[in-house]
Amino acid sequence: MTLITNWRTVLAKSASIWLILASLVASFGFFFALVNPALMGWSPICFAAVSAGFQTLAIPARVMLQKGISGLDRFRADQSGALKRRYVGLIAGSGIALSSAIAFIGSWEGLRQEAYRDVVGVWTVCYGATGGVRPGDSYSRADCDQMLAAEIIRYEAGLDRCLTAEVPLGMKIALVSWTYNVGVGAACGSTLLRRVNAGDLSGGCDELQRWNRAGGRVWPGLTRRRISEMEMCHAALRSGA
Known part of the structure; x- marks a missing residue:
């Protein structure tokens, strides 16, 4: 077992009136747990009521805010050990959106x-x-x-690690289609994502048409795909969906 580095400070600062009261009240609760009503000559109902009262009185002292401990504010704010909700993307969270993404990406x-x-x-x-x-x-x-569908969900999750702006669904499908084609690493390091994250959604849509090369060569198929993604992207911005 390893002690925390500031254990002396914690012990000194935690010796507040509330801790003392909690200790006293808890000791009464411990006492009532060891004896029985007959030993004290009390009725069972009275004994149970008094015992429950001491246990209840200990609660405020246990939850009362302790001030002055070094680093305690940081400890309270730390969420690293919290159970986190699993993030569900815009496409992954909707069966209709996922079907639309399958149809669009699958066609290319x-x-x-x-x-x-x-x-x-x-x-x-x-x-x-x-x-x-x-x-x-x-x-x-x-x-x-x-x-x-499984790949789309995986690529959307990868894109969402670097896409911080909120975008409409149609734009998201276009961006996931592009990411599926170029890879998450390339997408996250792109000028396109920087513009989108900066709030320039229309400029981000325009950037799609620049991604029509493979091996340093322009491919007609890629050009058509990028234009289609760009059109879907702009249409989503106009409609807001």
Whole structure:
């Protein structure tokens, strides 16, 4: 066991009148826990009432604010040990929004239900999934949609670690589509996210069209995707949804 560094100060400062009262009242409660009504010649009802009264009186002394202890304010404000609610993203928290994201992102990723080798020889299936894919694997459309949904939720969570501004749903879907394509690291380090977090949502939408290169080369498919994401982004800002 290791003592805290300021244990002497804590003991000295905690010797307040409230601590003394709490100790006295608690000692009476301890006394009543050891004896019985017959020993004191009291009626059981009277004995129980007095015992409960002393236990109740101890409560205010236990919760009364103690002042003057070094670092105590920081201790009270510390939330590091609190149970935290699991964050649910804008898309992940709505079945309708998730369906919309699947439809939009899936249309750009393309669906292939039989496993195939991509351009660099990696076995791939559904909407570009590669994890654990083997030759001969086959999936239903529902299976592929479910896999894509899980990826969308994962990418939204990654994006939300660096997206601090509140954005409408349509813009969020566009940004997650872009993040799904370029990666969370690239998205979080981008000028696009800096502009959005600074409150320039429209400027952030405009930045999407700049992400149409791969390997230093402009790709028509990427250009079309970025324009579509940008249009969805601006439409969401106009409608607020």
